[in-house]
Amino acid sequence: MREPDFWYRPSSWVSHVLTPLGAIYGLVAAARLQRQGFDAGVPVLCVGNYHAGGAGKTPTVLALTKLLRDLGERPVVLSRGYGGRLQGPVKVDPERHVAGDVGDEPLMLAMTVPVVVARDRVGGIALARSQGASVILMDDGFQNPAVAKDASLIVIDGDRGLGNGRVFPAGPLRAPLSPQLARTDALIVIGDGTAARAVAAAVAAQAKPVLRAHLQPDAASVALLVGKRVLAFAGIGDPHRFFRTLRGCGIEVVRERVFADHHPFSPGEIGTLIAEAERDGLILVTTEKDLVRLRGGAEVSDRARDILAFAVTLEFEDGAQLRKFVTDRLFQARQKKFRRDD
Numbered sequence: 001m002r003e004p005d006f007w008y009r010p011s012s013w014v015s016h017v018l019t020p021l022g023a024i025y026g027l028v029a030a031a032r033l034q035r036q037g038f039d040a041g042v043p044v045l046c047v048g049n050y051h052a053g054g055a056g057k058t059p060t061v062l063a064l065t066k067l068l069r070d071l072g073e074r075p076v077v078l079s080r081g082y083g084g085r086l087q088g089p090v091k092v093d094p095e096r097h098v099a100g101d102v103g104d105e106p107l108m109l110a111m112t113v114p115v116v117v118a119r120d121r122v123g124g125i126a127l128a129r130s131q132g133a134s135v136i137l138m139d140d141g142f143q144n145p146a147v148a149k150d151a152s153l154i155v156i157d158g159d160r161g162l163g164n165g166r167v168f169p170a171g172p173l174r175a176p177l178s179p180q181l182a183r184t185d186a187l188i189v190i191g192d193g194t195a196a197r198a199v200a201a202a203v204a205a206q207a208k209p210v211l212r213a214h215l216q217p218d219a220a221s222v223a224l225l226v227g228k229r230v231l232a233f234a235g236i237g238d239p240h241r242f243f244r245t246l247r248g249c250g251i252e253v254v255r256e257r258v259f260a261d262h263h264p265f266s267p268g269e270i271g272t273l274i275a276e277a278e279r280d281g282l283i284l285v286t287t288e289k290d291l292v293r294l295r296g297g298a299e300v301s302d303r304a305r306d307i308l309a310f311a312v313t314l315e316f317e318d319g320a321q322l323r324k325f326v327t328d329r330l331f332q333a334r335q336k337k338f339r340r341d342d
Contacts, residue, residue, distance in 0.1 A: 003053050007172045008163040015170045022170035029175035037148035038122045043135045043333035046149040048142025051172035054237015055155045056190040059314035065113045076133035078124045079106045081117035083262040088118035089127040099293040108292045121146045143174050150333035151185045161195025218311035222249045231255045231282040235263030
């Protein structure tokens with residue numbers, strides 16, 4: 001879905017009208033957060049956010065995958081597979097599956113790390129463990145109580161923050177902020193913006209780490225496009241962050257095209273973009289996640305062969321702080337399991 005503009009406006013009559021519905025939704029969501037989750041038998045690290053829409057979870061999962069492997073762990077990602085038709089549990093196979101099967105984010109992640117998709121996350125635990133998981137990385141699922149988490153790392157965009165701070169549908173929050181803060185073990189703020197300052201202060205006041213990070217453009221992607229005139233398009237949670245990143249690298253974005261998050265591109269839409277780019281002498285560029293969805297069918301894939309993906313990675317300002325947090329949490333989780341089994 002495309003986020004309503006009023007979610008990110010300080011005051012809106014639409015938001016005020018929907019606030020009673022948000023209060024009811026919030027009560028249910030807050031009560032749900034209290035439930036006890038299933039013990040996975042191995043440490044579970046959850047990467048989530050407080051609100052609907054994009055914040056940078058996928059690059060965070062990839063950064064944690066690298067860190068865990070450096071620590072000698074065998075991470076397996078567990079995802080609900082949003083946007084895919086398969087209920088699972090199923091291990092994602094990039095050679096066999098398309099985004100319409102398992103969702104775009106799991107398909108993208110599966111090129112780097114083993115990924116299990118399961119609507120029933122408890123059902124996905126057994127398959128993840130059968131793949132040799134020493135740690136399960138949950139991609140989203142912070143508000144879902146089905147699986148007990150040993151650490152929840154919440155990602156927030158420094159530029160967008162939490163919008164109007166109201167609960168869905170009046171705003172972007174998936175549950176009232178207070179119970180979500182209580183279950184936060186670390187906050188990851190992406191970018192230099194100040195919109196997340198109040199949330200970061202609230203997390204720090206609980207003596208929990210606030211980790212700063214930045215999306216770092218891939219040097220090869222920049223080299224291909226710097227000084228070029230491009231038509232940039234994206235169907236992600238925050239397309240304008242993508243456009244800003246391109247411009248920040250010295251790439252001339254002549255035209256922008258915005259689609260809803262997880263948008264399934266049709267052959268006609270891709271044909272229109274290609275025709276527009278060819279007419280005006282522009283290069284078509286999109287995100288890695290969008291390009292994954294463009295591989296969903298023979299006709300779309302053939303048309304999209306000349307579209308470039310702009311790659312980014314997440315880099316932490318204090319990698320040692322993140323490493324210590326993850327190491328401590330893994331140790332605590334295993335000590336807890338040892339005491340239970342003793």
